[in-house]
Amino acid sequence: xxxxxxxxxxxxxxxxxxxxxxxxxxxxxxxxxxxxxxxxxxxxxxxxxxxxxxxxxxxxxxxxxxxxxxxxxxxxxxxxxxxxxxxxxxxxxxxxxxxxxxxxxxxxxxxxxxxxxxxxxxxxxxxxxxxxxxxxxxxxxxxxxxxxxxxxxxxxxxxxxxxxxxxxxxxxxxxxxxxxxxxxxxxxxxxxxxxxxxxxxxxxxxxxxxxxxxxxxxxxxxxxxxxxxxxxxxxxxxxxxxxxxxxxxxxxxxxxxx
Numbered sequence: 001x002x003x004x005x006x007x008x009x010x011x012x013x014x015x016x017x018x019x020x021x022x023x024x025x026x027x028x029x030x031x032x033x034x035x036x037x038x039x040x041x042x043x044x045x046x047x048x049x050x051x052x053x054x055x056x057x058x059x060x061x062x063x064x065x066x067x068x069x070x071x072x073x074x075x076x077x078x079x080x081x082x083x084x085x086x087x088x089x090x091x092x093x094x095x096x097x098x099x100x101x102x103x104x105x106x107x108x109x110x111x112x113x114x115x116x117x118x119x120x121x122x123x124x125x126x127x128x129x130x131x132x133x134x135x136x137x138x139x140x141x142x143x144x145x146x147x148x149x150x151x152x153x154x155x156x157x158x159x160x161x162x163x164x165x166x167x168x169x170x171x172x173x174x175x176x177x178x179x180x181x182x183x184x185x186x187x188x189x190x191x192x193x194x195x196x197x198x199x200x201x202x203x204x205x206x207x208x209x210x211x212x213x214x215x216x217x218x219x220x221x222x223x224x225x226x227x228x229x230x231x232x233x234x235x236x237x238x239x240x241x242x243x244x245x246x247x248x249x250x251x252x253x254x255x256x257x258x
Contacts, residue, residue, distance in 0.1 A: 057156055059163035059253035060179070064171035065186030066215055067208075068196035070231040070238070074186050075167050077242040083249075084161040086152060088168040095147040096121045102147055109139070131210075145174070163253040172216040177224050181256065184245065185225035188232045190218065 063078075065071045079085050096103045098119035107115050110129060116122050130137050156164055165184075168176055177183050188196075190212065197208040222228065227248075229241045 057153075058159050058161070059181050059249065059256045060156060060166050061163055061182045061184055061249055062166045062168055062171050062177060062180035063184045063186065064168050064221060065231075066188075066193050066218065066221065067169070067211055068193035068200070069186040069188045070196075070235070071167060071169065071186050073235050074229055074231060074238060074242060075165060077239055078165045078246060081243075081246050082161055083246070084159045084164045086155050086159070086164055086166045088148065088152065088166070088170075091148050091151050091155070092144065095144060095151060102143060105143055106140075141174075163249050170215070172221050172224050182226045182249070182252065183224050184227045184229065185221050186229050186231050187218070187222065187225075188230075192232055 063071060063075060065074075075085050075087070096106065103115070103121055106121065106126070110126070114122050114125055126140075130140070152166070156166065166180060168174075171177055171180075171183070193212060194205065194208045197203060197211065198205065201208075203211075227245055229238055229245070231238050
């Protein structure tokens with residue numbers, strides 16, 4: 001399912017609902033979570049909708065989604081069409097590579113054991129510290145976010161494709177949607193998230209649920225979406241949605257450059 005936003009779309013839906021509200025499900029062909037997320041946009045002043053275009057940069061499409069939604073699969077499909085991918089997770093790893101000031105600061109705070117024998121950050125230990133001491137997340141964010149943001153802007157500025165796909169798993173949690181021209185949410189329901197996460201990461205149900213609880217809710221993500229890809233089926237099922245969105249983003253990118 002692909003849903004585009006905009007005044008014309010909201011007006012059309014509003015009029016449609018006024019005269020024939022029972023046909024909402026037919027119009028959207030989606031589940032109630034997506035319907036309620038859309039209604040929250042047209043009924044309330046949603047801060048997610050207050051994005052302005054990012055100037056002096058390539059057209060930026062921010063891709064996000066909860067754990068197990070299949071963000072990487074969708075990003076790879078866009079990359080196959082020649083779109084440059086800026087992956088926030090890869091940048092987050094880059095800024096704490098051996099010898100970086102950020103890794104040295106982390107080691108100074110948490111001790112030598114936070115670094116492996118190979119000189120790499122022990123991510124599992126750091127993750128355990130954050131879960132046990134949630135206040136430490138603020139310190140870590142204050143250290144890493146400026147570094148990640150600066151590197152992200154540098155890579156986006158160097159991009160040569162008509163638009164870039166900025167993959168940000170915690171886009172909504174960190175309120176970064178304002179830094180993109182458009183937000184694309186990869187969406188699946190919670191049972192699918194749990195099943196995929198357990199299978200991929202070999203986690204228990206409790207562990208997977210704890211990760212989901214630490215992220216934005218599905219409805220919060222959908223409320224910030226300009227476009228939605230339903231990725232609840234097989235990987236190839238989403239390819240037509242990617243192809244349609246790719247053409248749309250090419251047109252939008254050309255408009256921005258004019």
